[in-house]
Amino acid sequence: MGRLKRPVINPFVRMQCCMPLQVADALKDPRFENNPLVTGDPRIRFYAGMPLITEDGTGLGSLCVIDTKPRPELSASQLSILKHLADLVMARIMSLRERSFIDATTGLLNSERLANDVFLMQERTDYANVILVDVFVLSYVKDVVKALGFSFFNQLMVETTRRLQGFLPSGTHLYKASQTRFAVMIEDADGDLCESLSTGLLEALRDPILCDGIPIQTQAAVGLLPLHPGVADHSNWLRLAISASDYARSLSDNWAWFRLELDRAHQRSFALLGGIASALAADDQFRLEYQPKLSMVDGRLTGVEALLRWTHPELGRVGPAEFIPLAEKTALVHSLSLWVMEEALRQISDWRSQGLELTVSINISAGDLESPVFVERLQQAMQRLDVAPQWLELEFTESVLIRNPGVVNKQLMRLRDIGVKVAIDDFGTGYSNWSYLRQIDASGLKLDKSFVDGLQANTADRHMAQTIIELAHKLGFRVIAEGVETQEDYDLLASWGCDEVQGYLIAKPMPPESLFNWLAQRPELTAN
16 A cells, blocks of 8 residues: 555635735745645636635635736635635525534524533633433333324424423523533533522423323433543533432432432443453353352351352452442343353252252343343253252342243242252342242241341341241241351241351351362361
8 A cells, every 4th residue: 555645734824814825826925836636636717715614713724816827816706706616505504503403302502502512611711510301211211202202202302302401491402412402501500500400490391291282291301510630621510410410310309410420330330230241251250159158057068149240351350249230231231140150050060070068049130031042042051060959049139020920920830840959039128028928939037137236136027037938838948048257147037936047157258169179177067
């Protein structure tokens, strides 16, 4: 390939300012006689150009007449015609520009115009704020569109626009910032004025919006963002304003100023979510640690729970309580479950080759039990690694039962038929609906750590834990208490007939090699 050549800038346009430029013969003009556009193609000799300038003084170029042979300069009448044509071109350009800045549905200035105005505002002053009004939650918008159609939603946005414009002071620009968001930009205003305007906007949206005779209740939240240097720049202001409005939804007042620490948390969450796929492909980030479970009847080891751990290459150790909820919002959670399942089965196989037979419990998500894929992959992996089903137990939370109990129970029955044990995890923190327990084919129930923590200080927790154990036994469940850290809690749970115990009082989660050594020092735990 040949070397890239520097682009040639039209010298006639470059030398124009606000006045028309005429060159009768470029070869005789010292300014242009050696220019490649004159000495080479297109061999310009004559040039007459009228500058195209916006109202704010920005030069866009020129409307010009050129020829390849010398000509006399244009007369005054000819220049007048050229100027008239240039004015028409500028009018058309500005019309297209304005049209591209208008939201077609509401007639408001759109997000592109808002971004442009934010840029200009930040160039002009250090004291400005954006007020972002998020009127509807996106999930609700989907429901509205499904039930009433997209044209109804568009009309709803029109009615919302009227409601907001009816409140705003005259002359205040209202922008359509996104599908469900509106924005107002305030210059040289103190915080009190912005907060007052925000509460007023929320009040204006408090009553339902009537659209085609149907009252629609908003779920408005307002985020306030200072456009100060060091807070928001030209590229990230909308993201930060959305962060503020999202945070406002969690507050009773439904409005909030942008908080830098929240944005950092969002950035971290995004980095973690983006890193899960890479971690699954790597061999040195995810690992399993194992926490022993003991029988409260005879003190023997009943099994271990496999707990997922992540060492991120930049962020270091990341706890499962942080990254698993993020994964559960995406399809990545299924890949995580399959990775844990494969790794746990491989570990069971390794331990059995060393003469250690242990039941390993793993946690699975709601989605894993709403499709036959996980159970099929599990059967294939057990066959490939020669692991008998009785050495594996699957733990799932109560929330799984609510989403689709019929489908879930069908998959649980498949697991039971092939010999895999099933336990309900974190019982007591979710719906705790005993009617579901009568329908679900599970054998174990894990009492949540929150009840265990309150056994000594909270009478209600004590009564609740004892009642759960008694009722679970009557329904045929074995009960495992997790998070046991003190001997007092252990003794109390044992007196109520709790079957198994797990927690720091027994042992912390540990790598497989450490568990092997831990058991070697406690032969009584595995004695027959």
